Amino acid sequence: MSEIGKGRKGIEVSIAMADAVAQADVDVIAAYPITPQTHIVEHLADIVANGELDAEFVPVESEHSAMSVCCGSAAVGARTFTSTSSQGLALMSEIFIIAAAMRLPMVMALANRSLSSPLSIWNDHTDVMMVRDAGWIHFFVENGQEAYDGIFNAFRMSEDPGVMLPVAVNLDGFIMTHMVEPVEYVDGELIKKYLPEFKMKNALHPDNPVSMGCFAMPEIYTEAQMSREVGIKDAYPTIVKAWDEWGALTGRHYKPIETYRTDDADYCIITMGSFGETAMEVADMLREEGEKVGVVKIRLWRPFPMEEFRKSVLGKKYLIVLDRAISFGSQGGPVAMELRSALYGQKDAPVVVNYVAGLAGRDVSRKDFRNIILEGKKKAVSGHTDGFTLYGLRG
Amino acid sequence: MAKPIDEITWQELGIGAVVTEIGNSVQYKTGSWRSERPVVKKEHCIKCGVCWLFCPDMSIVQTPEGHFTANLEFCKGCGICAKECPVGCITMQGEEA
Amino acid sequence: MREIRFHGRGGQGAVTSAELIAISAINKGGFAQAFPSFGPERRGAPVVAFCRVDDKKIHIRAKVYNPDVVVVLDPGLVDLLDPTEGMKEGDMLIINTKKTADQIKGLKNTSIKIATVDANKIAQEELGRVIVNTTMIGAFIKATGIISIDDITEPMMERFGAKLGERNMKALKRAYQEVTIKG
Numbered sequence: 001m002s003e004i005g006k007g008r009k010g011i012e013v014s015i016a017m018a019d020a021v022a023q024a025d026v027d028v029i030a031a032y033p034i035t036p037q038t039h040i041v042e043h044l045a046d047i048v049a050n051g052e053l054d055a056e057f058v059p060v061e062s063e064h065s066a067m068s069v070c071c072g073s074a075a076v077g078a079r080t081f082t083s084t085s086s087q088g089l090a091l092m093s094e095i096f097i098i099a100a101a102m103r104l105p106m107v108m109a110l111a112n113r114s115l116s117s118p119l120s121i122w123n124d125h126t127d128v129m130m131v132r133d134a135g136w137i138h139f140f141v142e143n144g145q146e147a148y149d150g151i152f153n154a155f156r157m158s159e160d161p162g163v164m165l166p167v168a169v170n171l172d173g174f175i176m177t178h179m180v181e182p183v184e185y186v187d188g189e190l191i192k193k194y195l196p197e198f199k200m201k202n203a204l205h206p207d208n209p210v211s212m213g214c215f216a217m218p219e220i221y222t223e224a225q226m227s228r229e230v231g232i233k234d235a236y237p238t239i240v241k242a243w244d245e246w247g248a249l250t251g252r253h254y255k256p257i258e259t260y261r262t263d264d265a266d267y268c269i270i271t272m273g274s275f276g277e278t279a280m281e282v283a284d285m286l287r288e289e290g291e292k293v294g295v296v297k298i299r300l301w302r303p304f305p306m307e308e309f310r311k312s313v314l315g316k317k318y319l320i321v322l323d324r325a326i327s328f329g330s331q332g333g334p335v336a337m338e339l340r341s342a343l344y345g346q347k348d349a350p351v352v353v354n355y356v357a358g359l360a361g362r363d364v365s366r367k368d369f370r371n372i373i374l375e376g377k378k379k380a381v382s383g384h385t386d387g388f389t390l391y392g393l394r395g
Numbered sequence: 396m397a398k399p400i401d402e403i404t405w406q407e408l409g410i411g412a413v414v415t416e417i418g419n420s421v422q423y424k425t426g427s428w429r430s431e432r433p434v435v436k437k438e439h440c441i442k443c444g445v446c447w448l449f450c451p452d453m454s455i456v457q458t459p460e461g462h463f464t465a466n467l468e469f470c471k472g473c474g475i476c477a478k479e480c481p482v483g484c485i486t487m488q489g490e491e492a
Numbered sequence: 493m494r495e496i497r498f499h500g501r502g503g504q505g506a507v508t509s510a511e512l513i514a515i516s517a518i519n520k521g522g523f524a525q526a527f528p529s530f531g532p533e534r535r536g537a538p539v540v541a542f543c544r545v546d547d548k549k550i551h552i553r554a555k556v557y558n559p560d561v562v563v564v565l566d567p568g569l570v571d572l573l574d575p576t577e578g579m580k581e582g583d584m585l586i587i588n589t590k591k592t593a594d595q596i597k598g599l600k601n602t603s604i605k606i607a608t609v610d611a612n613k614i615a616q617e618e619l620g621r622v623i624v625n626t627t628m629i630g631a632f633i634k635a636t637g638i639i640s641i642d643d644i645t646e647p648m649m650e651r652f653g654a655k656l657g658e659r660n661m662k663a664l665k666r667a668y669q670e671v672t673i674k675g
Contacts, residue, residue, distance in 0.1 A: 010518030103411030
């Protein structure tokens with residue numbers, strides 16, 4: 001176990017995340033550097049090279065190879081970590097999907113960034129939405145503390161014998177990865193208590209030969225898909241338990257859906273990722289002005305927490321859903337599509353208005369949030385709820 | 396293949412559809428795929444084992460006398476053994492009598 | 493909450509200034525953020541870095557639009573851009589310059605306070621090179637009081653090591669003494 005001290009630090013979020021990976025005592029790290037993920041894996045490479053962590057750091061020649069190494073190491077039951085962004089995720093997508101299908105536990109820090117073209121290195125959610133249906137567990141963090149904690153939570157979820165799925169910790173590129181802010185570290189004793197040793201059933205071993213990733217005829221593929229579907233849905237209670245136990249140990253509580261000032265709210269803004277923090281600040285400002293607005297934050301994206309989401313919004317008049325990606329040729333943003341389908345046919349379902357903002361790092365200020373909330377409310381009242389609005393678009 | 400694949404339920408598949416029965420491919424009899432079978436002229440066989448080496452399905456077996464012959468439960472009749480035999484003692488014969 | 497914007501050029505260490513101030517504030521129990529104006533790093537090109545300091549948790553994930561304090565690391569930038577953008581009356585502009593506040597012409601906002609210090613000269617004499625990011629923190633501390641010299645000492649030593657840290661602290665303390673504040 002690495003000797004990374006506990007306590008509160010002012011630190012870059014990427015470094016804190018890398019420290020968490022080291023504290024989690026990973027066995028194998030395979031990654032290829034890509035902006036804005038770079039600082040995470042550079043720091044891990046340092047930690048391993050300095051002898052502070054007994055792990056294999058595999059400096060692969062591409063993301064496709066990174067994910068292939070991760071699949072191999074997870075298959076033998078090694079605790080496995082990787083990290084990527086954008087084009088890197090696109091390049092590894094072939095094996096990324098296989099990792100979930102073969103139920104190989106591993107953790108990825110996914111520093112969310114836009115996809116080319118035009119070439120952009122900045123943040124939005126188009127990369128993660130590209131792999132929305134791959135079968136990974138996805139959750140989002142909105143500050144440095146959550147990013148650090150999320151690494152431990154993710155390993156705990158991923159390696160649970162009843163889950164056995166890869167987990168992506170999504171954090172907004174630059175906005176999170178390049179931010180220096182306070183992070184409270186935990187100590188090794190707490191981690192030992194929280195994160196048991198990874199013991200994989202059916203790990204590849206000469207003494208216990210098994211075949212993984214076999215060929216399937218049409219007669220059996222359907223059953224294999226059902227097994228995956230049930231697998232990720234059944235992971236839900238374990239995910240919640242992993243957060244609950246973390247809360248009991250650290251006092252930092254996380255939930256699949258989180259709400260802020262929603263109890264008496266007439267309407268809500270819905271966010272995922274670092275948008276949530278600014279949204280709370282702006283909700284406070286608007287409350288001062290008499291707007292009965294609340295914030296609903298989606299932390300767990302897959303498996304989607306359908307019941308909790310419905311519980312949090314049914315009975316509200318309207319929802320303003322803020323997406324950070326477009327699903328081209330559809331109703332708009334992937335989050336809004338998800339929520340619309342979750343609400344369809346429900347009694348007391350709120351009206352959904354969809355905004356897409358913050359593409360490729362375009363800043364979304366408090367003023368922008370205020371505009372989106374108030375304009376969105378107007379659209380909802382006047383019944384202009386079809387499709388989506390690209391906020392701040394010229395022309 | 397304790398069960399034919401079209402009878403296995405999703406619950407029976409297990410996590411990741413990992414196959415835990417070792418060497419279960421012996422249960423998969425592929426001999427019915429064959430339209431020609433290799434026939435060995437034992438008197439010409441020099442027991443070199445080249446056919447055994449080249450057979451892609453590992454269906455060539457050595458007899459107690461040291462000759463080589465095909466296990467017809469698995470031999471798919473590809474003809475590689477006949478092609479590779481250095482003394483030409485293997486010929487392919489049609490399955491139809 | 494106090495919001496700070498740094499103007500510098502790529503390679504001058506504007507981000508390091510922001511980080512050191514944030515870490516100093518966090519280490520004494522406060523809350524802070526430091527972050528660059530995200531993007532590719534290009535040596536010499538004008539860059540911006542941001543810092544927020546508060547005594548409670550900070551919830552904003554956006555750039556600083558209305559800084560209470562602006563620090564300009566490179567005298568040439570005053571003519572290239574408007575360092576006073578978003579500032580209101582009484583806010584503090586701190587410039588590395590040989591000039592006095594009255595000699596600085598062309599500022600769009602004149603209702604602000606201006607602090608000037610010849611950080612190039614101090615850095616050249618104390619560090620042997622014109623890297624002024626740590627020197628300017630001295631002027632910042634004197635002009636704003638957001639952190640103290642005591643607060644910055646440990647983060648500085650940790651960042652630069654004992655030998656280089658000492659020299660940077662010496663430059664910082666000189667700027668603290670030599671800065672002139674008008675308004």
